[in-house]
Amino acid sequence: MAKILEKRLIRTPDVYYFKIDAPLISKKAQPGQFVIVRLHDQGERIPISLADINPYEGTISLIVMAVGKTTNEFVMMKEGDDILDLCGPLGKPTHIEKVSRVILVGGGFGVASLYPIARAFKASGSNVVTIMGARSHDLLVYEKEMADVSDKVIVTTDDGSKGIKGVVTAALKQEIDENGADLVLTVGPAIMMKFVSETTRPYGIHTVVSLNPIMVDGTGMCGGCRVPIGKDTKFACTDGPEFDGHLVDWNLLMSRQKTYQDEEKVSFMQWKKKHEHINIEGK
Amino acid sequence: MTEDNKAKKLTTKKTPIPEQDPAVRAKNFNEVTLGYNEEQAVAEAERCLQCKKPMCVEGCPVNVPIPAFIKAIAERDFRKAINTIKEANVLPAVCGRVCPQEIQCEQRCIVGKKNEPVGIGRLERFAADWERECGMECLLPQVAPSTGKKVAVVGAGPAGLTCAYDLAKIGHKVTVYEALHGAGGVLMYGIPEFRLPKSIVTQEVEVLKKMGVEIVTNAVIGKLITIDELMEEYDACFIGTGAGLPKFMGIDGENLNGVYSANEFLTRVNLMKAYTFPNSDTPIKVGSRVAVVGGGNVAMDAVRTALRLGAKEAIIIYRRSDEEMPARREEIHHAKEEGIRFELLTNPKRILGEDGWVTGIECVRMDLSEPDESGRRRPVEKSGSEFVIPVDIVIMSIGTGPNPLVPESTEGLATNKWGYIVADEETGRTSKEGVYAGGDIVTGSATVILAMGAGRKAAQSIQEYLLTKK
Ligand SMILES: Cc1cc2nc3c(=O)[nH]c(=O)nc-3n(C[C@H](O)[C@H](O)[C@H](O)COP(=O)(O)OP(=O)(O)OC[C@H]3O[C@@H](n4cnc5c(N)ncnc54)[C@H](O)[C@@H]3O)c2cc1C
Numbered sequence: 001m002a003k004i005l006e007k008r009l010i011r012t013p014d015v016y017y018f019k020i021d022a023p024l025i026s027k028k029a030q031p032g033q034f035v036i037v038r039l040h041d042q043g044e045r046i047p048i049s050l051a052d053i054n055p056y057e058g059t060i061s062l063i064v065m066a067v068g069k070t071t072n073e074f075v076m077m078k079e080g081d082d083i084l085d086l087c088g089p090l091g092k093p094t095h096i097e098k099v100s101r102v103i104l105v106g107g108g109f110g111v112a113s114l115y116p117i118a119r120a121f122k123a124s125g126s127n128v129v130t131i132m133g134a135r136s137h138d139l140l141v142y143e144k145e146m147a148d149v150s151d152k153v154i155v156t157t158d159d160g161s162k163g164i165k166g167v168v169t170a171a172l173k174q175e176i177d178e179n180g181a182d183l184v185l186t187v188g189p190a191i192m193m194k195f196v197s198e199t200t201r202p203y204g205i206h207t208v209v210s211l212n213p214i215m216v217d218g219t220g221m222c223g224g225c226r227v228p229i230g231k232d233t234k235f236a237c238t239d240g241p242e243f244d245g246h247l248v249d250w251n252l253l254m255s256r257q258k259t260y261q262d263e264e265k266v267s268f269m270q271w272k273k274k275h276e277h278i279n280i281e282g283k
Numbered sequence: 284m285t286e287d288n289k290a291k292k293l294t295t296k297k298t299p300i301p302e303q304d305p306a307v308r309a310k311n312f313n314e315v316t317l318g319y320n321e322e323q324a325v326a327e328a329e330r331c332l333q334c335k336k337p338m339c340v341e342g343c344p345v346n347v348p349i350p351a352f353i354k355a356i357a358e359r360d361f362r363k364a365i366n367t368i369k370e371a372n373v374l375p376a377v378c379g380r381v382c383p384q385e386i387q388c389e390q391r392c393i394v395g396k397k398n399e400p401v402g403i404g405r406l407e408r409f410a411a412d413w414e415r416e417c418g419m420e421c422l423l424p425q426v427a428p429s430t431g432k433k434v435a436v437v438g439a440g441p442a443g444l445t446c447a448y449d450l451a452k453i454g455h456k457v458t459v460y461e462a463l464h465g466a467g468g469v470l471m472y473g474i475p476e477f478r479l480p481k482s483i484v485t486q487e488v489e490v491l492k493k494m495g496v497e498i499v500t501n502a503v504i505g506k507l508i509t510i511d512e513l514m515e516e517y518d519a520c521f522i523g524t525g526a527g528l529p530k531f532m533g534i535d536g537e538n539l540n541g542v543y544s545a546n547e548f549l550t551r552v553n554l555m556k557a558y559t560f561p562n563s564d565t566p567i568k569v570g571s572r573v574a575v576v577g578g579g580n581v582a583m584d585a586v587r588t589a590l591r592l593g594a595k596e597a598i599i600i601y602r603r604s605d606e607e608m609p610a611r612r613e614e615i616h617h618a619k620e621e622g623i624r625f626e627l628l629t630n631p632k633r634i635l636g637e638d639g640w641v642t643g644i645e646c647v648r649m650d651l652s653e654p655d656e657s658g659r660r661r662p663v664e665k666s667g668s669e670f671v672i673p674v675d676i677v678i679m680s681i682g683t684g685p686n687p688l689v690p691e692s693t694e695g696l697a698t699n700k701w702g703y704i705v706a707d708e709e710t711g712r713t714s715k716e717g718v719y720a721g722g723d724i725v726t727g728s729a730t731v732i733l734a735m736g737a738g739r740k741a742a743q744s745i746q747e748y749l750l751t752k753k
């Protein structure tokens with residue numbers, strides 16, 4: 001059991017910040033790792049990245065976007081509630097070392113899990129550039145936080161309502177052309193990470209991506225999270241979640257992410273029906 | 284002895300055990316075998332000849348005093364029967380159900396020379412179920428006063444649970460660390476409900492808790508805490524993390540949607556209760572035609588589970604012949620009764636797909652060659668015999684390896700070339716002082732009873748170690 005100490009809406013209506021009491025995990029967790037949560041006895045196990053780690057307070061933070069049944073149930077939890085099962089830290093930490101320029105590229109709410117990574121690169125003495133993109137200005141999260149731990153923040157929006165109009169990859173290309181980079185690291189939807197990797201490939205810049213296949217145990221026991229990386233098949237939960245973006249078989253990853261689409265719909269519809277009486281906006 | 288008893292002694296077959304009808308049970312997850320009632324158990328117990336030199340005991344990896352407990356059943360002293368079994372085996376309700384008796388105790392039974400051997404496993408199960416029915420008080424052993432010593436157990440499978448039980452009984456403070464959210468190991472996530480009801484496993488875990496054992500779930504050792512950190516806090520440590528890393532064949536199409544490892548398939552169904560989806564949240568793909576590759580217990584469990592989820596056809600693909608299948612005979616027999624199709628002497632070449640989803644599995648027929656030095660007949664491909672079985676789900680059940688999380692994070696813990704922890708067979712001692720290991724993480728995938736035996740031996744040597752350590 002792990003208690004929710006703090007909850008905040010950070011993007012209307014579907015993205016929430018949670019601070020959770022997890023003394024042991026917070027002492028071991030490193031940027032780039034994740035936890036697995038299970039909310040109740042019939043619940044499924046879902047992976048969530050660490051959006052912050054505070055060993056002094058004994059807390060970790062998670063940013064959750066409500067997309068289906070489990071994440072909707074999650075964002076309905078309140079301060080003081082207990083999460084039934086919280087397991088972590090899982091996965092290999094981000095490899096942090098001093099480089100002259102690292103560009104971090106975040107899409108949507110994925111930016112949040114870049115926060116501890118950016119902070120660690122900054123602490124290592126690297127020059128940190130963050131490029132964050134969203135469809136529109138009201139979908140951006142963690143702008144201020146990222147500014148605190150980056151030397152430079154570039155914002156892009158598809159509709160031009162804030163920052164540069166366009167997608168992150170255009171801004172990335174421009175930034176590389178103008179100032180160069182030793183390392184690119186990206187977290188976000190698979191399709192975005194794919195295009196980031198395609199953008200950097202011609203430059204030969206090492207590009208680290210944080211993959212998010214469907215997981216069950218998160219300990220290397222089920223093999224459900226397997227992804228083809230070059231000639232090998234790797235388990236994202238124990239070998240990753242970070243891999244060389246130039247070696248990932250993106251089509252397979254994206255196809256496997258859709259395995260349970262039909263079942264997920266059934267599950268979510270049933271849940272919504274049960275919760276019709278609740279004002280979902282007011283969760 | 285009455286005439287009546289003599290007549291029973293001569294029965295050539297085991298006293299039949301009630302089972303669910305195959306056509307009915309193929310559609311539910313309830314236990315297949317229903318167990319003996321008192322009369323049936325006594326009748327079966329009377330088939331035992333009470334040998335002076337009982338060979339059956341030698342066949343049991345933990346040497347259960349078989350004639351003694353069977354005699355007690357024949358005399359209707361069930362309390363004595365179960366106490367006798369428990370001297371050697373702390374999980375009799377589990378072992379009576381899942382031990383491969385036909386290659387262990389029952390294989391050696393003298394009655395089996397001419398007739399069917401005594402149903403030792405069934406009797407063991409009977410005694411254990413009799414005790415379980417009278418509730419927790421009966422199950423709780425006497426616990427010795429506290430010794431003040433603390434032992435950490437890593438992994439809550441049969442090896443870890445047995446080790447914890449024995450150590451707690453003699454008064455040590457034991458904490459079990461388990462990676463998953465539930466204790467039981469393979470008993471919980473692997474072996475299905477229809478073969479081993481989960482209530483039995485949870486009851487055994489409750490007994491441990493009542494004995495004062497603390498069970499910490501969601502604790503992945505190597506990630507959350509290392510073995511070295513445990514050793515700072517505890518006087519000794521036992522590693523029983525099992526062999527849970529699934530293997531794949533490395534053939535084309537293995538990453539398509541619809542290809543599972545048996546571990547994933549069974550975990551979704553057993554631990555995550557996907558068979559009740561959408562009432563439980565974890566989904567599973569219910570195939571209409573399912574192929575399971577492999578011939579062991581795990582393969583039988585997966586294929587019978589697929590059938591129960593609603594598959595119209597569920598097929599075993601195994602590269603050797605019936606005889607070589609490593610699964611328990613009873614499971615193969617049950618699977619056949621339920622209508623599982625067996626494609627033997629057949630090996631997959633690749634998995635075919637369309638739009639990312641499995642559509643079929645291409646196989647080749649095999650011949651068995653002459654026995655090699657090891658006495659094994661190696662299967663060889665019959666060239667030109669390739670054919671396709673149309674399926675929408677493929678489950679790979681070709682074995683597992685050791686999970687590297689603990690060895691990787693523990694300096695100085697010796698492993699062999701396959702990654703299994705090196706531990707002394709008799710004592711469980713590893714290359715690190717105070718650190719013991721046993722079960723599948725040492726031997727590779729084996730059996731419940733062997734894992735328990737290893738946990739028990741390690742508990743004994745940990746006790747000796749704790750006594751000699753200042
Ligand atoms: C390493 C990793 C880190 C992640 N970090 C975050 C995070 O920080 N914040 C966040 O909101 N989400 C994160 N996710 C995604 C999150 O796990 C899914 O959104 C969640 O599982 C969806 O569950 P659901 O029932 O709400 O939706 P569903 O309707 O069940 O699923 C929606 C989509 O989420 C994905 N998904 C479903 N089940 C799983 C599963 N068991 N494991 C992984 N993906 C699944 C599928 O692609 C699916 O199509 C992460 C995923 C991974 C693998």
Ligand SMILES: Cc1cc2nc3c(=O)[nH]c(=O)nc-3n(C[C@H](O)[C@H](O)[C@H](O)COP(=O)(O)OP(=O)(O)OC[C@H]3O[C@@H](n4cnc5c(N)ncnc54)[C@H](O)[C@@H]3O)c2cc1C
Pocket residue numbers: 381382383437438439440441442443460461462463466467468469470473474475502503504505523524525526527549580581584611686688689721722723724728729730731732734
């Ligand atoms: C589907 C299936 C059917 C089987 N059928 C039979 C049968 O009929 N008869 C029979 O005798 N045997 C059978 N077996 C084999 C038998 O179950 C195993 O040999 C036995 O369970 C091994 O016990 P163990 O305690 O060594 O490991 P496991 O049962 O594997 O337990 C290990 C435990 O350690 C945990 N763990 C792993 N890593 C860590 C970590 N880093 N930190 C904390 N915890 C960790 C795991 O989550 C698990 O709970 C079957 C196996 C399977 C998979």
Ligand code: SF4
Pocket residue numbers: 342343344345346347349372378379382384387388389403404407732
């Ligand atoms: S523990 Fe297994 S091998 Fe031993 S007597 Fe019981 S059923 Fe037979």
Ligand code: SF4
Pocket residue numbers: 330331332333334337338339340349350391392393394401403
């Ligand atoms: S060998 Fe068979 S007959 Fe003899 S004691 Fe054992 S169970 Fe009884």
Ligand code: FES
Pocket residue numbers: 214215216217218219220221222223224225226235236237238
């Ligand atoms: S989630 Fe099961 S092996 Fe990675």
